[in-house]
Amino acid sequence: MESIDPKRPNPDPDRGEAESFEPKDPGWQAAGVQASTGKGRGPAPGERPGEENSAASEGLSSRLHLPKSVPQAEFSRVSRRELLKLAPVLALGAFAIPRVQESLLKEGLGFSDWASSLLFRRRHLAPTFADSELTAFEKFPINDYDVDDPGVVFERWTLTVSGAVHKPGEYRLEQIQALPLMRQNTRHVCVEGWDVIGRFGGTRLSNFLAMIGADTSARFITVTCADDYYETLDMATALHPQTLLCWEMYDQPLTREHGAPLRLNVPTKIGYKQAKYLTGLKVTNIVEKVGYWEDQGYSGFYGL
Amino acid sequence: MSDAVIEITRTTGEETEVVARAVYEHPLVVRFCHWLNAVSLLVMVGSGLQIFRAFPSFGAKIPQKDLINWPQSLAIGGWLGGALQWHLTFMWIYIATGLVYLGYQIFRGNYRQVLFTRGDIPGVWPMVRHYFFFGTKPAVREAYNPLQKLAYSSAIVLGVLSVLTGLAIWKPVQFSWLAWLMGGFHWARLWHFVVMWLILAFVFGHLVMVLLHGWNNFLSMLTGWKKDPEY
Numbered sequence: 442m443e444s445i446d447p448k449r450p451n452p453d454p455d456r457g458e459a460e461s462f463e464p465k466d467p468g469w470q471a472a473g474v475q476a477s478t479g480k481g482r483g484p485a486p487g488e489r490p491g492e493e494n495s496a497a498s499e500g501l502s503s504r505l506h507l508p509k510s511v512p513q514a515e516f517s518r519v520s521r522r523e524l525l526k527l528a529p530v531l532a533l534g535a536f537a538i539p540r541v542q543e544s545l546l547k548e549g550l551g552f553s554d555w556a557s558s559l560l561f562r563r564r565h566l567a568p569t570f571a572d573s574e575l576t577a578f579e580k581f582p583i584n585d586y587d588v589d590d591p592g593v594v595f596e597r598w599t600l601t602v603s604g605a606v607h608k609p610g611e612y613r614l615e616q617i618q619a620l621p622l623m624r625q626n627t628r629h630v631c632v633e634g635w636d637v638i639g640r641f642g643g644t645r646l647s648n649f650l651a652m653i654g655a656d657t658s659a660r661f662i663t664v665t666c667a668d669d670y671y672e673t674l675d676m677a678t679a680l681h682p683q684t685l686l687c688w689e690m691y692d693q694p695l696t697r698e699h700g701a702p703l704r705l706n707v708p709t710k711i712g713y714k715q716a717k718y719l720t721g722l723k724v725t726n727i728v729e730k731v732g733y734w735e736d737q738g739y740s741g742f743y744g745l
Numbered sequence: 746m747s748d749a750v751i752e753i754t755r756t757t758g759e760e761t762e763v764v765a766r767a768v769y770e771h772p773l774v775v776r777f778c779h780w781l782n783a784v785s786l787l788v789m790v791g792s793g794l795q796i797f798r799a800f801p802s803f804g805a806k807i808p809q810k811d812l813i814n815w816p817q818s819l820a821i822g823g824w825l826g827g828a829l830q831w832h833l834t835f836m837w838i839y840i841a842t843g844l845v846y847l848g849y850q851i852f853r854g855n856y857r858q859v860l861f862t863r864g865d866i867p868g869v870w871p872m873v874r875h876y877f878f879f880g881t882k883p884a885v886r887e888a889y890n891p892l893q894k895l896a897y898s899s900a901i902v903l904g905v906l907s908v909l910t911g912l913a914i915w916k917p918v919q920f921s922w923l924a925w926l927m928g929g930f931h932w933a934r935l936w937h938f939v940v941m942w943l944i945l946a947f948v949f950g951h952l953v954m955v956l957l958h959g960w961n962n963f964l965s966m967l968t969g970w971k972k973d974p975e976y
Binding site: 511557630631744 | 773807827838917969970
């Protein structure tokens with residue numbers, strides 16, 4: 442409903458809305474609405490009065506070029522339209538809908554994991570520390586999901602190797618310990634938020650993968666544990682020089698609670714991926730259950 | 746500035762009178778980013794506090810001395826796993842929104858009216874005195890007064906810091922240089938927490954100011970138009 446305003450051109454109901462304010466008087470545009478650059482401002486230094494709009498109003502929707510005098514009804518319509526333009530923000534509300542929330546969050550976490558895998562660099566090392574910076578062994582926390590000590594019988598223990606490898610089968614600790622020893626002081630970060638500096642000793646997982654003739658073009662290493670814990674490492678991380686098959690902490694054999702006889706030490710990953718009391722290792726392209734915590738909704742890649 | 750103000754008219758019979766004035770203050774991109782950010786900031790803080798609950802301390806794990814027991818009812822996610830999903834999902838919206846806003850303001854040259862510079866320093870105290878100590882209202886010379894500029898510029902800096910500290914604790918190995926700048930993972934975690942509280946302090950002040958400046962002002966962040974501006 443348009444009122445008759447002698448200052449405006451005759452409104453043609455058949456013309457589109459955007460044209461109903463087509464200015465006939467070019468003068469108004471110079472002196473008119475500051476339509477694009479936020480709050481109304483005077484001329485910038487160097488500009489003459491009336492110039493401040495010219496650059497700013499170019500390229501804008503003509504709907505915002507309101508003349509200096511506007512009927513109330515039209516102003517309300519424009520305001521409402523501007524408000525409606527914000528409607529897409531409401532799309533975030535999808536996260537509040539119980540039915541889709543879970544899958545939306547899973548997608549989001551998946552995106553984060555994908556970005557993380559892009560950020561991972563094979564040659565970039567996690568920071569290492571001097572012996573003086575080590576957290577005292579007694580202050581190195583022990584976490585588990587079931588029991589601290591699943592009662593491994595060391596005399597019978599072997600690592601069962603399977604999957605895309607030339608030499609599958611049972612490996613005894615002595616065979617693994619024959620590989621070159623590596624010791625490193627690295628930061629262990631727990632998903633809870635705490636961190637400690639620990640000293641870990643073992644052999645590079647890449648050495649062991651070479652020994653078993655692993656197909657390193659496969660995507661994953663999966664491990665199983667004596668307490669039924671399980672985890673997955675992407676191959677790039679498995680081959681990282683600081684990823685260890687670890688049998689020592691603080692230059693002593695692992696204690697039972699810390700994962701004896703063999704655990705993973707992966708300073709480029711969050712703590713829960715560094716599985717303890719390993720019993721099996723598989724090289725594979727197919728992973729159904731990623732890890733104990735991942736299957737509850739935690740990040741699968743969680744590279745640091 | 747008065748050139749940018751339009752008149753809203755009402756016509757009864759033969760007479761047309763001006764019933765209000767209005768000015769277009771906030772472009773769509775600014776409004777869009779504002780509300781997107783408001784929601785994502787809320788989620789980031791809520792889920793961040795739930796994450797914090799998993800280890801509410803900045804000291805050692807053994808022995809653990811909790812700083813504060815933040816209630817679960819004032820957090821988002823329900824548990825650490827859920828909170829991380831919210832946090833690691835919304836962080837992308839939060840970052841994208843910030844980048845779009847900054848890019849737009851710089852591209853449009855609009856940042857100049859809200860950026861706090863050295864010339865604004867003398868004007869801060871008179872505004873503080875006016876807002877909090879019943880001092881006289883300083884003359885309105887520009888779109889944003891010095892105290893507003895300080896607040897909004899600080900908010901941007903804090904937003905950037907929240908992302909940088911967050912990246913340092915999310916990726917202390919891949920961004921080890923960033924974490925090192927902050928004193929290491931342990932310290933970066935503390936800065937992340939501190940920056941959050943500073944942002945909340947800004948939000949509190951911002952909300953108070955919005956409440957005090959009335960409906961027309963609030964509406965301008967929704968429709969872009971402010972009726973009866975004070976200038």
